[in-house]
Amino acid sequence: MTEASHASTARPGTVLDLADLHGSLSDPALLSMNLLNEVSERYPDAVSFAPGRPDPGGFAIEDVHRYLRAWTEHVTDGTDQGAETARNRLYQYGRTKGVIQDLVARNLATDENIHVDPETILVTVGCQEAMVLVLRALRADEHDVLLATSPSYVGITGAARLVDLPVVPVDSGTAGIDLDDLAAKVKGAREAGLRPRACYLVPDFANPTGLSLDVPTRHRLLDLAAELDILIIEDNPYGFFGDGAAPKPTLKSLDSGHRVVYLGSYAKTLLPGARIGFVVADQPVVRGGETAGTLADELSKIKSMITVNTPPIAQAVIGGALLENDFALREANRDATARYGERLRHLLDGLAARFPTPSPVGWNRPDGGFFLVVTVPFVADDDLLAYSAKRHKVIWTPMHHFYAAEGGARQLRLSLSSLTPEKIDLGLDRFAALVTDLLERT
């Protein structure tokens, strides 16, 4: 008797029931991420306004080799000992916090006027891992809750779900965050015996709304967070991509009280395929009243049990790109920023041309970023998306995916980052045909 036949006759097979697996696996947030990632692949003929992917521009694989060489030369520094350091750093497991924290710190100082000790930075596998680390640390027990501007990026909702941390939505309003609602939600949560830990938001060109906080609102938010004694989790993937207006200071650059945990990413500004993000967590931590380091030190312990460390090879590629650009990525992204701005204006003009006032179709007008929100006079759900993709060959993202509960039923997100003006026109023609189709049916 062979081993295989022995096994197959003697042993019952395994079947798992989804009901016996973690609840997140039945949660809309986790299903959303997969749907959004894969819908465009399912309909390759459609024009897709769905993915918030950066445009590869002139990227060539040779860039990866060149970045890697730039980092290698920097570490080698012309010495034999340096060459051995570079070899070991690339080959071996590295420090959990990362091998390019110093380069990230120089980049933050150059581009964002954020000045922090590199030891308060953790280099993560994309910004997503940084979210998981922060939320895992902050979720101590079932009383803890996270606040997040609503509609929210699905990544924060999903990360919260993975660590069993409820999310209390805070209205985005038209200013990016409704501070009165934030205060009310914190008060309400406390009255319910809950412990609000932090408020997550994307202050610049938010996903999915495209909204940005103006400067006075940034100051007021920091004041309010101090008053309420909650942390701010600032996520800043799109900050460079303003269309003309002067960049606004990040919350972290205005933060003198260690109030802000700052999440950054090189996915949109350098190279998604390296999957390099980071978190600045300079909050002091005490244990039994004594100083015990910073939140970054605590996050490092958690990271050691999630990914051990971020692939040094991927860090080295990003490190080389930072070196090659003298740490000035805003400047390095000037062409990309202009390209995204042109696409945004093309999209706004295209909507105005196809839906002249008065129209049952409306939209907001972000001054930068990758996204805008369209309001339609019908329910824009996943079924309509499938119909739209199949029948009209145009894909968009139903806004309901970005709401924890009700909300966004008659709204959809359009992403412009990966579409040429020609594709935008074609996509908008198809979208207009969908609207006509739907209006004729109602």
Place this chain on the structure above:
Amino acid sequence: MTEASHASTARPGTVLDLADLHGSLSDPALLSMNLLNEVSERYPDAVSFAPGRPDPGGFAIEDVHRYLRAWTEHVTDGTDQGAETARNRLYQYGRTKGVIQDLVARNLATDENIHVDPETILVTVGCQEAMVLVLRALRADEHDVLLATSPSYVGITGAARLVDLPVVPVDSGTAGIDLDDLAAKVKGAREAGLRPRACYLVPDFANPTGLSLDVPTRHRLLDLAAELDILIIEDNPYGFFGDGAAPKPTLKSLDSGHRVVYLGSYAKTLLPGARIGFVVADQPVVRGGETAGTLADELSKIKSMITVNTPPIAQAVIGGALLENDFALREANRDATARYGERLRHLLDGLAARFPTPSPVGWNRPDGGFFLVVTVPFVADDDLLAYSAKRHKVIWTPMHHFYAAEGGARQLRLSLSSLTPEKIDLGLDRFAALVTDLLERT
């Protein structure tokens, strides 16, 4: 008034209390990982038997470039369309499951006689992320528990702690796993109203014990797991590194009932700095009685919220190395395996020479792998480790780190993987001096 002075006068600063952060941060398992990672750096003059790091052998940074080119050529396949595919796959976010699953599947078929659909494989950021994914999926509520052979790798204990999943220790015994104890622990847990989900073990050259399961024990474990209806989580980082004896079949290669979740890693066999691991999770999953895919599909949802996807650049480097070696890594590791075997024998001989029978010092005799366990006639704790590092310039790992509760107080782990025979001799001389020192004091 400047913004900074406005802020610093108006806003109280943030201080976090460790008591308000997740309990894992005060857990010995998470502190162990950091201690073990950093002790060697703190005492650079010491000979360190602590880290289980692979030996870089002849690794050169140029290898990374060559691997990347091999993968690029493979995907490009001499066509313009292929070149565009390679560029996009390297630049963009990729599928959550990975971009080299097909290459991993061919490697498993070649080296391990494991034949699985590539769609049941997830490429992860090291094997550690795979552990987190599996444990997160299996921990549905507070009744779930994990079984793990004890002493255990700290990574599985830490991952379990992060998802609030208690670990029930199962005696390793002298056979790698005590099957009677496994059956008793499952029975006991069920009687206590708990739900044992899976048993984690390293069947080949376990960390920290160096023990391997013989072939009959492997069959009996699979029979018992089916009888008990629990999953087996097989972790196999060291399987190639047997010292002479014929390789034993992995549990997964004997598994005809989807009973085994298989965790793999290229950290020890190719390149730690790529941080590429994987999980094979071909278990069918049902929802409401209907087939809903495999466990790999569910793990993919979780991964989309932890790291989104594994850096394609790091995957491409490993993919290129697999291609360059015709998927036969066991063969490609022949020199490394011989080197580790030589070091293991040198370590065993060196112990025998320094502690001739009868001796109060004992040790086990693994037939491969990176580790062995030494028993000493005194408590070998972290304080003694610090003393040993400072006074005798030799570092080892206290075994108590690998026990959930009591255990291992008078044992220590020696790792041989990164030490030349000369270093092993020097380290053993120093270790013998430590023993003499301690025996003189008692």
